[in-house]
Amino acid sequence: MTLTAELRDILGHDRVLSEPLERWVYGMDSGVVRGDAQLVAFPETTAEVAAIVRVARHYRTPIVARGAGTGLAGGAIPTQPGLVVVLTKMNSVEIDEANATAWVGPGVINLDLSKQTEPHGFHFAPDPSSQSACTIGGNIANNSGGPHCLAEGSTVGHVLAVELVTADGDVVMLGGPAPDPIGLDLRGVVVGSEGTLGIITKALVRLTPNPPDVRTLLTGFASVEDAAATVSGIIARGVVPAALEMMDQRMTQAVERFVSAGFPTDAAAVLLAEVVGLSAAVEAEAAIISEVARENNATTLRVAADESERAKLWLGRKSAFGAVAQAAPDYYLHDTVVPRTKLVETMTRVYEIADRHGITMLNVFHAGDGNLHPLMAFDSEEEGMLDRVKAAARELVEVCVQVGGALSGEHGIGIEKRDLMKLVFNEADLDAQARIREAFDPAQALNPDKILPAGSRCFDLGRPPLEGMWV
Numbered sequence: 001m002t003l004t005a006e007l008r009d010i011l012g013h014d015r016v017l018s019e020p021l022e023r024w025v026y027g028m029d030s031g032v033v034r035g036d037a038q039l040v041a042f043p044e045t046t047a048e049v050a051a052i053v054r055v056a057r058h059y060r061t062p063i064v065a066r067g068a069g070t071g072l073a074g075g076a077i078p079t080q081p082g083l084v085v086v087l088t089k090m091n092s093v094e095i096d097e098a099n100a101t102a103w104v105g106p107g108v109i110n111l112d113l114s115k116q117t118e119p120h121g122f123h124f125a126p127d128p129s130s131q132s133a134c135t136i137g138g139n140i141a142n143n144s145g146g147p148h149c150l151a152e153g154s155t156v157g158h159v160l161a162v163e164l165v166t167a168d169g170d171v172v173m174l175g176g177p178a179p180d181p182i183g184l185d186l187r188g189v190v191v192g193s194e195g196t197l198g199i200i201t202k203a204l205v206r207l208t209p210n211p212p213d214v215r216t217l218l219t220g221f222a223s224v225e226d227a228a229a230t231v232s233g234i235i236a237r238g239v240v241p242a243a244l245e246m247m248d249q250r251m252t253q254a255v256e257r258f259v260s261a262g263f264p265t266d267a268a269a270v271l272l273a274e275v276v277g278l279s280a281a282v283e284a285e286a287a288i289i290s291e292v293a294r295e296n297n298a299t300t301l302r303v304a305a306d307e308s309e310r311a312k313l314w315l316g317r318k319s320a321f322g323a324v325a326q327a328a329p330d331y332y333l334h335d336t337v338v339p340r341t342k343l344v345e346t347m348t349r350v351y352e353i354a355d356r357h358g359i360t361m362l363n364v365f366h367a368g369d370g371n372l373h374p375l376m377a378f379d380s381e382e383e384g385m386l387d388r389v390k391a392a393a394r395e396l397v398e399v400c401v402q403v404g405g406a407l408s409g410e411h412g413i414g415i416e417k418r419d420l421m422k423l424v425f426n427e428a429d430l431d432a433q434a435r436i437r438e439a440f441d442p443a444q445a446l447n448p449d450k451i452l453p454a455g456s457r458c459f460d461l462g463r464p465p466l467e468g469m470w471v
C-alpha cells in the first residue's frame with residue numbers, strides 16, 4: 001500500500017488530491033513563501049482526521065492543517081514534502097442561544113458564523129479583514145484579531161473549548177462550557193499554536209450580543225502626527241472604541257479608486273472609529289471622539305448617517321489589501337505591534353526603509369492597539385525585487401522591536417517570522433516553548449519547522465541540562 005492508497009481507502013478517491021496543479025495551489029497561502037504539498041486530504045469528520053493522522057504518521061509524512069489559506073505567514077504550507085489536511089468541509093454550526101455559545105466545525109467561514117447567529121441576536125466578535133474567506137479553525141490556530149478586537153479582544157477570549165486530534169491520532173477535549181475550567185488551561189495553549197500541537201476539529205465559541213446602537217465616525221487629518229495624537233487622545237479620555245483604524249494617504253487613495261467609500265483622498269491619514277452600546281453611551285463617546293479629533297486639527301469629521309453609509313466605510317477599510325492590486329501585481333503585508341506612543345516615529349522609519357529600498361509602501365492598521373500593517377506593493381517579475389522586499393521586511397520588523405514592539409499582532413509567526421523569534425525571546429523562553437511542543441508532538445510530525453527556530457531547545461544550544469532535568 002502507499003499513503004495515497006490508504007488515504008483514498010479512508011476518504012474515497014475524490015477527497016484526496018495529488019495532481020501537480022492541485023499540489024501547487026495547496027503549496028501556498030496568501031503570503032510570499034512557497035511550500036511542497038505532496039498530497040491534499042479533505043476530511044469531513046473528526047474520526048476521519050484521526051485516521052488520516054495515524055496513517056500519515058505510519059508513512060512518516062509531515063502533516064499540515066489548513067483552513068482557507070488566507071494566512072500571511074506561511075503557516076499552512078508544508079516546508080517538507082507533506083500532507084495538507086484541509087478542514088473546510090467540517091463546517092457545522094450548533095447555536096446554543098440560552099448560553100450565547102456555538103459548537104462550530106473548524107471549516108466554518110468567520111463571516112458565515114456571524115450571519116448564522118445574527119437572527120438570534122449574536123455575532124462572533126473577532127472579525128479579521130479576511131472574514132469573508134478565513135475559517136474559525138485558522139482564526140483559533142492563529143489567535144486572529146480584527147478591527148473590532150480593540151474592545152472585544154482577539155480570538156483566544158472567544159474560545160471556551162477545543163476538540164483536538166493529537167499527533168498520535170487521539171481525540172481530546174480541552175476546556176469546556178465553564179468560563180474557568182479546572183486543570184491546566186490547555187485550550188489556551190492550543191489557541192495560537194498554528195497547527196503545531198494538534199488539529200482542531202471542533203470548537204465551542206462565545207457569541208457576542210449585537211449592540212443596541214452604533215456610531216461610526218470618519219475623520220481625516222493633514223498629518224499622520226495629528227491622526228496618531230487623536231488615537232492616543234481618545235484612549236486617554238477613557239474611551240475604548242469598538243474599532244479604531246487608520247489608513248495613510250496612499251492606502252486611502254487606493255481604496256477610493258477601488259470601492260468609492262467616501263474617504264477624503266487629500267488627507268494624509270484617515271481614522272475610522274466605531275463605538276457601540278446603549279444609545280446614551282454611544283452618543284457621549286462619539287462626542288468625545290469628535291472633540292479630540294477637532295483638538296487635533298481634523299480636516300474631515302463625519303458620522304455615518306445610516307447603516308448603508310457605515311457598511312460602505314467598512315467595505316472600504318476591509319477591501320484595503322485587495323485595492324492594492326491596482327498599484328502592483330504582488331504585495332507583502334507585514335504585521336507588527338508597537339506602543340501607541342511610538343506610532344509616528346515607527347511610521348517615519350518604515351517609510352524611510354521603503355524609500356531606501358525603492359519600494360512602494362502603503363499603511364493600514366489597527367491604530368487603537370498599535371498593530372501596524374505596512375504593506376509593500378511590488379512586481380515579483382522585476383529582477384531582485386523580492387529580495388529587496390524581504391530585506392526591507394526584516395528591517396521594519398527590527399525597527400518595531402527596537403521601539404518596544406512585538407513580532408506579530410495577529411498573523412502569527414509561521415515560517416515567515418520564525419527566525420526572528422530570537423529578537424524577542426531569550427534561550428530559556430524558547431526552550432520553554434519547545435518543551436511544550438515536544439510534550440504534544442515529540443516527533444514534530446505536525447506542521448514541522450514552524451514558529452520555533454532550529455536550536456530552540458537548550459540542549460540544541462549546547463547548554464548542559466539542569467540537574468534532574470529529563471532531556
Ligand SMILES: Cc1cc2nc3c(=O)[nH]c(=O)nc-3n(C[C@H](O)[C@H](O)[C@H](O)COP(=O)(O)OP(=O)(O)OC[C@H]3O[C@@H](n4cnc5c(N)ncnc54)[C@H](O)[C@@H]3O)c2cc1C
Nearest residue numbers: 067068069070071075129135137138141144145195200410
Ligand atoms: C486580505 C487579508 C486580510 C487579513 N486580515 C486579517 C486581520 O484583520 N486579522 C488577522 O488576525 N488576520 C488577518 N489576515 C490573516 C488570516 O486571514 C488569518 O490569520 C486567518 O485566521 C487565517 O485563517 P485561514 O482559515 O485562512 O487559515 P490558514 O491560512 O489555512 O491557516 C493558518 C494557520 O492555522 C493553521 N490551521 C488552520 N486550520 C487549522 C485547524 N483546524 N487545526 C489546527 N491548525 C489549523 C494552519 O496550519 C496555519 O498554521 C488577513 C489575511 C488576508 C489575506
